[in-house]
Amino acid sequence: MSKASLLVIDDEPAIQRLLGITLGSEGFHVQQASTAKEGVLMAANHPPDLILLDIGLPDRSGHDLLKELRGWYNKAILILSVQDSEADIVRALDNGATDYITKPFRTGELLARIRSAIRRNAVGTERSLIVSGELEIDLAARAVKRAGAFVKLTATEYDLLALFARNEGRVLTHHFLLKEVWGVGYQEQTQYLRVFVRALRKKLEEDPERPLHIMTESGVGYRFV
Amino acid sequence: MLSRIRAVPLLRQYVLCLLAVALVASGCFLAQDYMGHRVAALVLLMTVSVLAMLFRIGPVLASAAVSALVWNFFFIPPVFTFHIVSAEDLLMFLMYFVVASVNAVLSLKIRQAERRAQDKEQKEKAIALYNTVLNSLSHELRTPITAIIGGVDALQQGGHRLSADQRAELLAGIDAASERLDRQVGDLLDMGRLESGTLAPKRDWCDVNEVISGVVHRATGPGGPMHFVADPTLPLFKLDEGLLVTVLRNLVDNALRYTAGAVQLAATFSEGGCTITVADEGPGIAPAEREHVFEKFHRGEGVRTGGSGLGLSIVKGFVGAQGGTVTLSANVPAGAIFTVRIPAETSFISNLKHE
Numbered sequence: 001m002s003k004a005s006l007l008v009i010d011d012e013p014a015i016q017r018l019l020g021i022t023l024g025s026e027g028f029h030v031q032q033a034s035t036a037k038e039g040v041l042m043a044a045n046h047p048p049d050l051i052l053l054d055i056g057l058p059d060r061s062g063h064d065l066l067k068e069l070r071g072w073y074n075k076a077i078l079i080l081s082v083q084d085s086e087a088d089i090v091r092a093l094d095n096g097a098t099d100y101i102t103k104p105f106r107t108g109e110l111l112a113r114i115r116s117a118i119r120r121n122a123v124g125t126e127r128s129l130i131v132s133g134e135l136e137i138d139l140a141a142r143a144v145k146r147a148g149a150f151v152k153l154t155a156t157e158y159d160l161l162a163l164f165a166r167n168e169g170r171v172l173t174h175h176f177l178l179k180e181v182w183g184v185g186y187q188e189q190t191q192y193l194r195v196f197v198r199a200l201r202k203k204l205e206e207d208p209e210r211p212l213h214i215m216t217e218s219g220v221g222y223r224f225v
Numbered sequence: 226m227l228s229r230i231r232a233v234p235l236l237r238q239y240v241l242c243l244l245a246v247a248l249v250a251s252g253c254f255l256a257q258d259y260m261g262h263r264v265a266a267l268v269l270l271m272t273v274s275v276l277a278m279l280f281r282i283g284p285v286l287a288s289a290a291v292s293a294l295v296w297n298f299f300f301i302p303p304v305f306t307f308h309i310v311s312a313e314d315l316l317m318f319l320m321y322f323v324v325a326s327v328n329a330v331l332s333l334k335i336r337q338a339e340r341r342a343q344d345k346e347q348k349e350k351a352i353a354l355y356n357t358v359l360n361s362l363s364h365e366l367r368t369p370i371t372a373i374i375g376g377v378d379a380l381q382q383g384g385h386r387l388s389a390d391q392r393a394e395l396l397a398g399i400d401a402a403s404e405r406l407d408r409q410v411g412d413l414l415d416m417g418r419l420e421s422g423t424l425a426p427k428r429d430w431c432d433v434n435e436v437i438s439g440v441v442h443r444a445t446g447p448g449g450p451m452h453f454v455a456d457p458t459l460p461l462f463k464l465d466e467g468l469l470v471t472v473l474r475n476l477v478d479n480a481l482r483y484t485a486g487a488v489q490l491a492a493t494f495s496e497g498g499c500t501i502t503v504a505d506e507g508p509g510i511a512p513a514e515r516e517h518v519f520e521k522f523h524r525g526e527g528v529r530t531g532g533s534g535l536g537l538s539i540v541k542g543f544v545g546a547q548g549g550t551v552t553l554s555a556n557v558p559a560g561a562i563f564t565v566r567i568p569a570e571t572s573f574i575s576n577l578k579h580e
Binding site: 086104174190191192193194195197198210216218219 | 403407429430431432434435436438439442453455461466467470572574
């Protein structure tokens with residue numbers, strides 16, 4: 001991969017300094033904006049591969065900015081947010097954010113999220129075979145194997161798993177999952193989601209109580225890895 | 226009782242006072258054969274005194290005035306006139322009026338003094354709590370901050386003289402102190418949410434087994450092994466998952482901090498809700514201590530510091546916000562058991578027909 005470019009929109013000088021050094025030393029080309037206005041200009045002049053957007057900006061709501069950016073920018077947008085703001089996070093994800101990370105974050109995790117989001121930029125054409133550890137999901141054949149053996153799934157379980165697999169590494173909100181798998185009108189039926197995730201974990205995970213593939217993002221949704 | 230009477234609307238207080246005067250006056254009027262009109266004055270005066278203890282100044286003064294006139298009209302000869310013949314009765318009527326009014330005013334003053342004393346006591350209590358908060362906070366927050374500043378100084382100034390091991394140790398110290406600071410700020414924010422009264426639980430269907438497993442597997446720090454065996458028949462509960470996670474994390478942190486033995490978690494369905502227990506094999510908590518452990522900044526005798534002193538009061542607050550309770554009992558043969566009960570809507574669709 002050639003040198004990826006990042007745009008950080010955050011008003012805190014301390015965070016900007018930290019991200020400038022860490023991301024720069026990891027080989028990214030980093031642009032930095034401290035206001036929403038500046039951020040939009042930079043994103044328009046030199047569209048980056050990923051935007052790191054702080055949701056609490058001084059001059060404008062990060063949610064508004066996200067909506068505006070999504071009007072013309074279709075690469076990854078990673079939301080920076082503070083803890084205990086699940087409602088904010090869900091709103092941003094439903095408005096088209098690619099992923100989120102809460103402050104304070106560990107650098108390793110931030111880099112992993114950035115890399116995974118940029119990788120998904122590149123995957124334009126959908127892969128039909130997804131391999132994750134001992135799991136093999138063949139979307140063309142609608143077949144799932146675990147450690148080489150076929151796993152029998154119900155139609156709904158398969159639909160849910162396929163949706164997870166197509167969005168590998170990305171957090172999917174409860175609303176999104178319910179709407180995609182069960183349809184409009186089921187967005188509030190989170191008990192279905194709980195039951196089917198439990199069933200999928202039982203069939204796919206080595207230890208269903210300690211999942212390695214279908215991860216829970218408390219209060220937000222699930223992430224398939 | 227008194228405060229409830231004082232909360233009665235003013236208009237109704239007037240009505241009640243005048244009714245009382247009317248009632249007592251009628252009684253005296255009927256018993257006139259057995260008591261002179263001067264005894265009737267004392268009985269009425271006593272009535273006004275009792276009213277003065279219960280009601281506000283306006284209604285009491287009104288009943289003083291009305292009772293004086295009633296006494297004059299119905300009791301002082303010649304009756305059924307406001308006319309007073311004897312000088313003695315005239316003097317008594319004037320004195321009645323003054324004594325009744327003085328009574329009302331004095332009661333008011335006593336009440337005001339009482340209230341001032343109460344306010345002062347409350348203010349002193351608030352100041353004492355505030356001081357405890359400040360002392361505890363400045364200690365609990367400054368300890369990690371000191372470790373961070375000191376660690377950074379040592380790395381900046383003595384960097385070249387330090388061995389790689391020493392450097393790694395300082396960095397690990399800064400790391401641990403930062404995490405500790407972050408946890409404490411988190412506790413303070415949780416406490417702030419509780420005290421501001423803006424905590425509105427967002428209930429949604431929740432797989433409690435999954436929540437507990439998550440907390441168990443994320444717990445860090447010293448302490449013994451943790452055991453949790455998920456009950457596959459446990460239904461889904463409609464409760465606030467974020468609050469539950471915080472509650473469990475605090476209970477588990479608490480158990481790990483104070484015991485070296487195993488920590489056992491369990492979740493069961495009980496009539497109308499979910500019951501979760503966190504049992505440890507530590508030294509346990511003496512019965513006299515039990516009611517205090519949920520108080521802010523309370524710390525048991527001779528226990529190590531390191532937490533914010535808010536953990537268990539946050540537990541109590543977050544459980545209470547969902548209408549639940551948390552209780553503490555003794556484990557056998559040793560240790561403590563925290564039991565959290567949260568009433569919640571329940572769903573047994575776990576065995577949903579799979580389509």
